[in-house]
Every structure is written in C-alpha cells, then in structure tokens.
Amino acid sequence: IFLVSCSPVFDENSNLIRIIHIGTDITKQSANEATFQAITDSAMDSIFCKDKDRKYTFVNPAMTKLLGCTEEDLLGKTPGQIFDRDAADTILEVDLRTLTGEKVSEIKAINIGSKIHMFHTIQVPLYDSHGAITGISGIVRDVTRQKQAEEKLTAAESIIKSTAEISPSIIAKANLETGYFVDVSPNIKKILGYSVDEFTSIPIIKLIHPDDRQKTIDEVAKQFKGKTVSFFENRY
Numbered sequence: 040i041f042l043v044s045c046s047p048v049f050d051e052n053s054n055l056i057r058i059i060h061i062g063t064d065i066t067k068q069s070a071n072e073a074t075f076q077a078i079t080d081s082a083m084d085s086i087f088c089k090d091k092d093r094k095y096t097f098v099n100p101a102m103t104k105l106l107g108c109t110e111e112d113l114l115g116k117t118p119g120q121i122f123d124r125d126a127a128d129t130i131l132e133v134d135l136r137t138l139t140g141e142k143v144s145e146i147k148a149i150n151i152g153s154k155i156h157m158f159h160t161i162q163v164p165l166y167d168s169h170g171a172i173t174g175i176s177g178i179v180r181d182v183t184r185q186k187q188a189e190e191k192l193t194a195a196e197s198i199i200k201s202t203a204e205i206s207p208s209i210i211a212k213a214n215l216e217t218g219y220f221v222d223v224s225p226n227i228k229k230i231l232g233y234s235v236d237e238f239t240s241i242p243i244i245k246l247i248h249p250d251d252r253q254k255t256i257d258e259v260a261k262q263f264k265g266k267t268v269s270f271f272e273n274r275y
Contacts, residue, residue: 041062042063043060043063046059046061080100083101084178085101085179085181086179088174091174093117093134093138095114095116098113118130123150126150129147129149137177142163142164143161144159144160145159146160147160157183157186158179160177160179162176164176204224207226208224209223210224211223213243218242218244220238220243223235223238231275248273248275254271254273255271258271
C-alpha cells in the first residue's frame, strides 16, 4: 500500500512536460491501523482520544453505547459540552493532570444521565515526534456493579463476623475449590478442640467422619449446581 503524491512539471511556455510521482510505502502503517480499529471496535471498555484543547478526536462504539449517542455527537466537542457540570469538572481535573505529562489511573464517580456510575479511568498523554504533548488517550471501564458487589460483600462479612463472636454455633467459611476452611468462629476451640489455625490447615474432608464424607460431598455437589441452602447432619 502506497501513499502517492503527483506533481506536474511545466516548461517555460506552461506546457506539461512530466509528472513527478512520490510513493511512500505505508503497508505496515495501514495494517497497524486496521488492527487498532478491530481492537477498539470490539472492546467492551470505552476508548477515546482528545486533542490538546480537550476535544474528542476519536471514540469507539463502546463509548457511544455507554453515553447513548452517536460518534458525531462527541467528535469535536469537549467534556463540558457533553456532560453535566459536576461530571465535566471531574473530567477536567483528570485531563489537566494528563496534559502536564501525568499518567492517571483512578476510580471516580460520574453522573451519566440520571445515574451515578463508578468509572476506572486510565489516561496517558499523546506526544508528537519532538516529544511535545498533543493530546490525551484514555480507556474507561464501568466498575459500578463491581464496587456495589464489593460493598455488599464487605457488609455481609462484617455481619457474619459479628454473629460469629456471639453465636453458640460454629460459623465457618469454606473455599470449595481448595477444599479448606478459610475462616471459622473462635468457639471452634471449645467445641472441637482445634485452634482456628489448626482447623483451617486441615482439608475439610479429613475433618469429617469417614462414614459421613460421601454425604457431605453430595451436598457440596448440589451447591455447585446452584442449590442455595443445604441441611444435613455429619460428624466431625
């Protein structure tokens, strides 16, 4: 693939006497551009580029889908023309840091429409051949569900831990992939004679009476298939 420029050459009477062709081989560049286009088009994350004036020069389909708009709605515009004031101010702060040469990676809350989203944003400066900053390139991942799940998990574990401190029952958390308990209530020492460290260092199957092991394995298998609660007796 060649990029070709053609220039006419005239004699003193303005008659065309030759044409100069200059061909530049851009095969590799075109292949790289095609690869980049394929990656950005199929990416689940939002990918964008901005010029030095913070106007969008490139956005991928994931970004237009996230914002519920078209590419034409974004290109040539700054965040201040697209987002509400609070969101635009948040983006401005990150952009200004990037334009000074900082590589930014952080999670921030931004309002999109009527909903607050948590975004993990990675931004880096774009440079020309002389090392001058010409713009910004970035990737944005919506981690709202992930952060909500983490908060729920933290709250649930806090409740379990508080309950374990006062419950007469043994409360334990198991990793069914490794086959070990990863945590157990302190009353394990009083009931079974094991310290917490001892109890979590022994394979679960070896803690169970041999005659009750298959029953336990069968119940665990049901858990892997989606059963939420199991009630059964076994001996330790």
